[in-house]
Amino acid sequence: MATYKWYIWIIQLFIILNIQALVNCVDRGNFKTCDQSGFCKRHRSITPGHSPYYLEMSSFKIYETSLEGIIVNSQNGIQLKFDLIVLKDNSMRFKIKELNTIRHRFEAREALVDRIEESKLEVISQDSEKIILTFGSNKVILNGSPFRIDIFSGDQLVISANARGLMKFEHYRPKSNPKPTEEGEEQNEIQQQQPPVPPEEEQFKDTLWEETFKGHTDSKPYGPSSVGMDFSFVGFKHVYGIPEHADVFPLRTTKGTSDPYRLYNLDVFEYDLNNPMAIYGSIPFMVAHSETQTVGLLWLNAAETWVDVEASSNQGVVSSIVDFVKGNTQIPQQDSHWISESGIIDVFFLLGPGPKDVMFQYAKLTGVTPLPPLFSLGYHQCRWNYRDQDDVRNVDAGFDENDIPYDVLWLDLDHTHDRKYFTWDPYKFPDPIAMQTNLTAKGRKMVTLVDPHIKRDNNYYIHKEATDRGFYVKNKENQDYEGWCWPGASGYLDFLSPEVRDWWSSKYALDQYQGSTLSLYTWNDMNEPSVFSEPEVTMPKDCKHVGGWEHRDIHNMYGFLMVMATYKGHLMRSGGAQRPFILSRSVFAGSQRYGAVWTGDNIADWNHLQISVPMILSLSIAGMSFSGADVGGFFRNPTPELMLRWYQAGAYQPFFRAHSHHETKRREPWLFEGEYRTAIRDAIRARYPLLPLWYTLFYENERTGVPPMRPVWMEFPTETITFDMNDEYIIGSCLLVRPVLEESVVNVNVYFPGTNEVWYDIITHEKYDGGQSVSVSAPLSKIPVYQRGGTIIPKKGRIRRSSSLTYNDPYTLVIALDKSGTHANGTLYIDDFNSFKYREGNFLLLKFSFEKNIISSKILEGKFKTSAWLEKIIIVGLEKAPKSIILFNKNSKTELISKYDENQHLLTIRKPGVNIGEEWKITL
Known part of the structure; x- marks a missing residue:
């Protein structure tokens, strides 16, 4: 019997993994429709207007x-x-x-x-x-x-x-289970013991107490x-x-x-x-x-x-x-x-x-995204899988050799020993601490995969402890549920149990997760949960959790509960000193409190690039502010043009990670040729000067819940033309982004919102009035991004190997004047970029203003010492050059050097030299 069970699982696994890989789109027949879901069909059949x-x-x-x-x-x-x-x-x-x-x-x-x-x-x-x-x-x-x-x-x-x-x-109702009748006993006596079926449910009675899909019967022990x-x-x-x-x-x-x-x-x-x-x-x-x-x-x-x-x-x-x-x-x-x-x-x-x-x-109600550590807002490089430590070393070196910054290198499933999580393959990754140390020497981090399915191997300490302590989800017979996933036969931890969550959290301790360091972070994948051997590739609904709850009751928050435990584990391992970074594929309301999300296993296809924008916007307004899509598409091989355009879009989205399937061609950024290679590098580099803006927006997000990546109507709520947009969005209130999402396109239509607004191209400083659509040039080297007039954006212009090396680098303020040419303001948030000390007041929130030809900096909140200084101020939209520029700082008065471009109406003030954390004033 056991051999037959394994045989069935292997056949099902083959079908799932191979048939879907051979078709151009998912086989919808593997997933239920409303008509195949009894409760959905019952509700959808209700006639409106006759509520009982x-x-x-x-x-x-x-x-x-x-x-x-x-x-x-x-x-x-x-x-x-x-x-x-x-x-x-x-x-x-x-x-x-x-x-x-x-x-x-x-x-x-x-x-x-x-x-x-x-x-x-x-x-x-x-x-x-x-x-x-x-x-x-x-x-x-x-x-x-x-x-x-x-x-x-x-x-x-x-x-x-x-x-x-x-x-x-x-309502819950008892289900009668009468004993077999004696010969000659009246059959209608049995029928009278069955719960009556209300007239409105008569046509659906076959799905009330059990339901079958793809050969699996959901026992529904508690009925409808x-x-x-x-x-x-x-x-x-x-x-x-x-x-x-x-x-x-x-x-x-x-x-x-x-x-x-x-x-x-x-x-x-x-x-x-x-x-x-x-x-x-x-x-x-x-x-x-x-x-x-x-x-x-x-x-x-x-x-x-x-x-x-x-x-x-x-x-x-x-x-x-x-x-x-x-x-x-x-x-x-x-x-x-x-x-x-x-x-x-x-x-x-x-x-x-x-x-x-x-x-x-x-x-x-559901919480906010805690301020992420700065490194997590940089560029992430991932593949299923980097083969071994030499591969990791070579990829890391490739970024340096090609002068491309990045912050995090990821290891997928096959870094583990025999697909056992919290382990390392002893031959491919014999010295994981040395591997991580090589990255941290350049300010970089590493992320490893930890999934919820646990290999059923009595020699595997995680499985043995989970079994001995009864920590697995149970099947309907009240035995440990066994499904099939990447390791083969797997158990699934019952994260509904606080005891299981605490135990899982403890496994991230450095002495428990051998080979881990405080620079190693976690990716929780497959946590829907994914079960290859079951219909709809997930856990049966009649499985049992702690407290007697069925899986049907808690399914959509299973992954949420897992990430909750992982987040706590990261807090515990550093004694609460270090902000966690967790990525999850499965989310529910409140998941934003514990981690980031990405849009899953997409395809290297122009349509998937296009849909990534509305998908991320939908997640953003539903609390998942820290979200993104796999740059380039996870499956298949992108053309160089698609890869470039995806990098350009991803550079202006909250979570910026390239990721690909192990059967795709290698696609590290320097492997493309000619103009594509240069433009991909430039797209990644474009991310880094804006990290101060992203970081400030995520701080504001923690306070207000307003996402950094926003639909245009969130900033311009009365402009109906923006209500149907799927290809434009705003970063904060200051950057309008219209990525190129179509093949062979060198011009795109951009709608500039706000009839009293003005927008400036962030590269050419070309000016566009709001309230109109304009066809703009978008050659391969171009990302259509525009700064809103009346805003001030803090940037860091020096490109380092990683964001961690920029902590004390100087700032540049880009001041884009409003339509009247007289006003602009912006904010900058600074802290130590990694700890929770900001919650104790150890931070600075600064406000920059341009009013009546006076530029000023004011400390709004907090106390924090920084060595970073103000290197440059760029003013866009200034109609004429000032006669003099005077800096007032503390008790000193200094005349500053500047350059004015009459054609671009652009003033550059060089080296004010003040500490960015101080208050000062500059008069024009």
């Missing part, structure tokens, strides 16, 4: 910040507990779960920060039909029959819950348990978010045209584009944006989830409310329908009113 749920209005209890009541399903009498909580910072939460249940439901509490602050509400009216309450400038109407929630921002209805009556809450509800965004034409999908940035209409967007973390390599299929991450957060308002919705549920999106004709229940308030039936509306297989209904409404307000509100 009503609020028991006499049941309400009202408290200072919350109220609670009972919702009743009129079809079966099942009672649900309803809680509404008003939160600080213009947000609101409501929860619905069973009042009397035979089994508790999973709540994804780990995704939230430890403490969510509440705020006062005021009930202004209550009768037998509705309750009206207010908080801040918002009004909430709880309608009794049918149950519906209408949320107003000021006088504007912005969100309505269950307005279409699609709410469905499948799904939840769903509709939410209408009133006054909105565009919704965004719910990553991760290889699709455009504004979410498409799915109802009647395709499957819903699926949120179910899956290992889908060479994924298809422009469709709602699930891939590696699932963040159930949606943002609606219009010219006047931005709102967000977090559906906190870790089970498999489907989301339908539909542009409404506005003729339903919501339109009647809008008519009453506005007298206008033409208000746009985006309808969404959220469906999860288990768990509770736990919803947060973030009411903005602006896009940056929503980012802040989301961060207050």
Whole structure:
């Protein structure tokens, strides 16, 4: 029997790894559609407008910040507990779960920060039909029959819950298992012992208690348990978010045209584009944006989830409310329908009113990206796999020989001994500490792969400890679950258990992870979790976790929990002195607190380059600020032109890493010829002067939740032309980027936002007025990037081998004057670039200003000593040369040397020479 099992696994593995590799796109037949998912099909079949749920209005209890009541399903009498909580910072939460249940439901509490602050509400009216309450400038109407929630921002209805009556809450019910009948016993007695099937579920009864896909039967021991509800965004034409999908940035209409967007973390390599299929991450957060308002919705549920999106004709229940308030039936509306297989209904409404307000509100719930160490913002070089220590040494030397900076070299799967994580291949990597020391001598770091599947080998200490201590996920027979992944037969650690997470964290200690140093960081891959031997390449839903939870309950946060433990391990190994850097493929709401993410196993294809921009934007607005895509494409071989254009795009995205499959041609940057080689080097080098800007933006991100890479509408929220953009974005508020994403293109159209704005080419300083689209030249050597007038960007002009060698290098300030030529400002954040001492005030936040021909530096916050000084100031857009330039610093007064270019309206002030951390003033 055991031999047969192994044989089946080997056949399945062969099919998965080879059939998908032979086709141009993923085989969709290996992954479920909504029609093949019983709970999705049940919910999607609901007829709008006939909700059986009503609020028991006499049941309400009202408290200072919350109220609670009972919702009743009129079809079966099942009672649900309803809680509404008003939160600080213009947000609101409501929860619905069973009042009397035979089994508790999973709540994804780990995704939230430890403490969510509440705020006062005021009930202004209550009768037998509705309750009206207010908080801040918002009004909430709880309608009794049918149950519906209408949320107003000021006088504007912005969100309505269950307005279409699609709410469905499948209650837990016992499944009868009668004994075999005696001969002649009446059969109908057995039938009477079975739980009755409600009429509305009769057509779906075959999927209620078990379900089969690709030869695997999901036993569903607790029966149907799904939840769903509709939410209408009133006054909105565009919704965004719910990553991760290889699709455009504004979410498409799915109802009647395709499957819903699926949120179910899956290992889908060479994924298809422009469709709602699930891939590696699932963040159930949606943002609606219009010219006047931005709102967000977090559906906190870790089970498999489907989301339908539909542009409404506005003729339903919501339109009647809008008519009453506005007298206008033409208000746009985006309808969404959220469906999860288990768990509770736990919803947060973030009411903005602006896009940056929503980012802040989301961060207050799920946390922020901690300020990354500076090196992680540099360029990363990766391949599956660098063969051995000599290969690593040669690649490292290649960067130096070709004068190309980089910060991190990565080792994939095959650096390990027999694919056992926390080990090194003794023949290929006999002295890993010496290898890392060779890198750190140049300020560089190393990252190694550590995946969640553990090789089932009794001689492997990780497996032995996990087995002895019962740390593996169990199968439905309550035995250690065994699946197949890269090591062969594998166990999967139960990261839902705090004890397992603590144990995993301890394995990163330097005396546990032999051959590791404090300069070695971690890449958690395959953590969806990926299981080659199972349908949909992941763990069966009826596997069991600590506390009796099924895998179906927690699937989408499995990778999140793993990275949580890895992050803690990195903190522990340095005694909390060093900021971790972790990369994860699987993410959930809150993953930003622990690591970065990339868009997975993409293809060396122009279409994949194009889709990387909306994918990263979607992740960015859903909290995953530190995100990027494999430069060049992981699979297949890019043309030199594609490789170059991808480097140019990646240089202006948060996480900048080149990565490739072991079957592709080697593609280190210097292996390309002629103009491509030079231009690729220049693209990588273009990253490094802007590291002070990236670092400052990530500091601001930790404080505000606003991502460094932003959709244009986040900075220009009223410009409707930007709402559908998939190929432009803004870094901070100051750099507009339009990468070249098409083959054989030497001109691109750039939209310059802001009718009162002006933009300057960062290389030529050519000036463009805002509020127009312009065809700009983009030869192979060109990255179309533009600095916004009215901004000041700090740069470091000296290119070193790595960012760690630039800590005390001098700064250059690039001042781009606004349209009037009189104003600009910017900020710079400085600390030790590696520790957490900045949280104790050991940092500097500086503000630079240009006002009325006076340039000034002011310390806004913090105390920190730096040796870096101000080497140069470049002023773009200055109409005439000043007669004199005087520096006032402390009690001294110095005349400075400058050069003015009349054609470019460019003033260069040389060597002010002041310490960058001091306050000073320069008058023109």
